[in-house]
Amino acid sequence: MSAREPDAGRAAGADDVAPGFRTNGTVGAVAPEPGTNPAGAAAASGEGTGPAGSTAAPEGRAGSVAGPGMDTAAASSAGELEHSEPVVVPTEHGTFSTVGWRVPVPSGVPAAEHLSLSAPPPPEEAHLPPLVRLHSECLTGDVLGSWRCDCGPQLHLAMERVARHGGTVLYLRNHEGRGIGLINKLRAYKLQDGGADTVDANTLLGLPAEARDYTAAGRILAAMGLTEIRLLSNNPDKVAKLEALGITVTQMVPHEVHARHENIDYLRTKRDRMHHHLTHLTPGENS
Template identity: 55%
Template sequence: MTDTPAVRPHVSFEVETTVPTTHGTFTMRAYRDLDTGADHVAIVSGEPVDGALVRVHSECLTGEAFGSLKCECGPQLDAALDTIHNHGGVVIYLRGHEGRGIGLINKLRAYRLQEDGLDTLDANLALGLPADAREYIAAAEILRDLGLSSIRLLSNNPDKKDQLTAHDIEVTEMVPLVVGVGAFNESYLDTKRDRMGHRLPGQLDTGFDPVA
């Protein structure tokens, strides 16, 4: 009879600290991704319990640091942080996910192809890259480290739910996060809704009720 091999961890916890921000004061827990070497952060408000509201957010330098209007990532992060500050919950910030996992340079290459008329999905494919290369096993392990096995997911992307579920995180509800819609990203959001299955009810920048 052979022993069952130990499951190899995909993240390691590194440090916890308290950080005051313009959105409120949060507990931040940093993790090292043992597969990619990226550093991820769990931004926590209150005591996480099963059923907590969770945003799994992909790094977006162009939208968050530079204020790009080609996506809604900056407003989504701001809204998520405001929400967990007000109601409790967690934002897991995943680095190395730029451009749905293709990296910053390829993301800008895809932007250039979009100027020639390709949509966000076809631009990636024209570069020989996947439409979405992101994986969420690190996020699932971070959630388990926080003691969470069941969450309400603040997201429009059903793939996040499917991947988290596959990694034994129960998603009891998907809470839509429709903010930051404007003239420069309407076609981008249309493509995410119509070709990538994102749930974008009305695409109205009217906010949302995370505690409904």
């Protein structure tokens, strides 16, 4: 079975989102703060949705919005957050209300653009904090279907779970290779072919093992009213970074896909050296 097919890479029990690693947050429904963009909260709660689960447009018109909870000086310093109006995007994994986001970066650098894919929950799950998946851009895995990583299957599984249970997949650009960029990622692959693991390969290139910044994710989630969430992730560091940005993670919901022979060493390194919670590390289970 190809990794591009819907069931490839899926973990056993993937539809069950109740078990997880609890954090210190309080489980409860999410309501947008005054002045925030209600699109995300509407998608998560099912309120204000149109045909095919699409959310109503944010209040006012699409354009520049200051991040919620930020005072004027902070908003001016950080720059304005821009977004498109929600549009319905049907996919093989489900139908989503989709919003493009442009997040300012330091002067002289083009603004980064990201994408949120949201769906309302079924009535029986509407009382829960929404599921959120932060998915880092991976051209080789997401687009080409590379088996060197688990990114493609993780993206597909996240879309399926959010379509079924409600919530948001936030697709983060400029995170290629855990933040080192496409060319450097390919250079790291070359070193891995010579025996280095994914951590040592980055170090040999003079690069950090983890270079992703989640500030943009925090701003977008806050603008969507998603300040209390259940996070689809196996990575405790991602939880800690979101919490530091003011996002309450009530639960880290396991989001694991089965290993392949081509990526088993990579996944073991993520477990052993990067402290990811991974248990399905027997290759070939999904082949």
